[in-house]
Amino acid sequence: MKVPEVLASSVRARWPDRADAWLTTIGPELDALTRQHSATPQRVLPARYAFVVSATSPSGPLIFRATPDPQALKQAVVAKALGRLDVGPKIHLTTSTDTGSWTVMEQVTPGTPLADADPATLDFDALTRPLRAMVGQPAPSPDLPLITDWLRDRLSDDNLTELPAGEQVAPKAERVRALELLDDLAADMRPGLCHGDASPWNVLTGPGNRWKLIDPRGMQGEPEYDAAVMAYKLNNILSSSVAELNLGNADRLVLGRIAKWAVVAHASRV
Numbered sequence: 173m174k175v176p177e178v179l180a181s182s183v184r185a186r187w188p189d190r191a192d193a194w195l196t197t198i199g200p201e202l203d204a205l206t207r208q209h210s211a212t213p214q215r216v217l218p219a220r221y222a223f224v225v226s227a228t229s230p231s232g233p234l235i236f237r238a239t240p241d242p243q244a245l246k247q248a249v250v251a252k253a254l255g256r257l258d259v260g261p262k263i264h265l266t267t268s269t270d271t272g273s274w275t276v277m278e279q280v281t282p283g284t285p286l287a288d289a290d291p292a293t294l295d296f297d298a299l300t301r302p303l304r305a306m307v308g309q310p311a312p313s314p315d316l317p318l319i320t321d322w323l324r325d326r327l328s329d330d331n332l333t334e335l336p337a338g339e340q341v342a343p344k345a346e347r348v349r350a351l352e353l354l355d356d357l358a359a360d361m362r363p364g365l366c367h368g369d370a371s372p373w374n375v376l377t378g379p380g381n382r383w384k385l386i387d388p389r390g391m392q393g394e395p396e397y398d399a400a401v402m403a404y405k406l407n408n409i410l411s412s413s414v415a416e417l418n419l420g421n422a423d424r425l426v427l428g429r430i431a432k433w434a435v436v437a438h439a440s441r442v
Contacts, residue, residue, distance in 0.1 A: 173202060173213050173225055182220055187240050194240035194271040198223055205236055205274060209264070222387075226279055233279035235261070240272040246316055247390035248275055253312040253365055259302035260385045280376040280384045286406075287372035298381050300425065302367075303395040303402075307424040309365035311392035319368055319393030320358040326440040327351050335441050342439045350439035353432045366393030369442070370402040399425055400433030401442060 175195060184191040202225065206213055211229040213236070218224075222239040241247070245268060254260025255277070265276040286299070326332055327347045335341070342350075367374070368389025378384040 173199070173216055175223055176216060176218075179219065179221075179223060183240060186221060187242075190240040190242075190271065194238075197269065197271050198238055201238065201269060201274065202236060205265075205276060209234060209276060211236070233281060234264070235275075235277050235279045237275045237277070238272055243390050244268075244273040244275075246313075247388055248273070249312045249316065250365070250367070250388040250390050251275065251277070251386075253309070254302075254306075254367065254385055254388065257302075257305050257309065257365075259305050259383075260388075280378050280386065282377055284377045285373050286375040286377075286383070286402075289372075289377070295381060299375075299383055299402075300399070302375075302383055302385050303370075303399050304424045306365045306367070306395040306398070311364050311366075316390060316392045318358075318363055319366055319389070319391045319397055320354060320361065322389075322391060323354055323436055323440050323442075324351065326442070327354065327436075332441065339441045342441060346439045350436045354436050357429065357432055357436070361394055363392040364394060366391060366395060367398045368393060370398040371405045372402070375402065394429070396426055396429040397433045397437070400430045401437050403430065404434050404437050404442075 175198060180191070180195055183194065187194075202213070202223075205211075206227060209227075209229050209231075211227040211234055214226045214228060216223070216225055217235075219237075221241060222237050224238075225236045227234045227236060245266065248263065248266040251260055252263045252266070255262045261277040261280050263275060263277045265274070267274050327342075327350050330341065330344070332341045366388075367385050368391045369387060370385065374385060374387045376384050376386060
């Protein structure tokens, strides 16, 4: 199970002071964890900033995920909460090491990302089930950062470098307008359980047409933000207006807040 060179390069660029030490420990740590779970590694899965390995085990298919991200344990706290709600994979283990952290979780099957789904077959009621389940759920830890603070930092940064492929920093006027909307949203937001990065690659098909959320950002916010990100990112699959309307019409989600979050998400280049 070798670390893909593209992953190694991404990690070195993002965490230059942690990357090399982390890369040297992955092999022995994976061996120890797979023995602990009586698991047999199968293949390395594509990921931008994490080493992700699928495996078989007596308890079913598993995912072993390693990352040097210093925020990984906060992400794991949210992942556990999503797993308890059955809108994310069940987390079997989270552990930190001298160089990073590991998460062992059930593998979502069939696991087709929303990004690869056939638009004609999308069931918006099923797609919004995880978002509806999060409504009113408390943040799993009061120590989690606020999604509003993270977005405000992005909108205020004229030299933002962490951008999606092909994107550039939004024009100043667009970001100023988004900051005004963000202030409105923050004024009456009750921080709670929030995935924080509901892109179509982090929404996977589970058994019985039940969608599961993976790789949360590790922040507290509200599910209307997740609905907005999901709709915004679905631009390449179907029109954003259709996605936004269908996601917003879901019971318990507030369409007006989704529309505002969508403007903020777009200007933030999330």
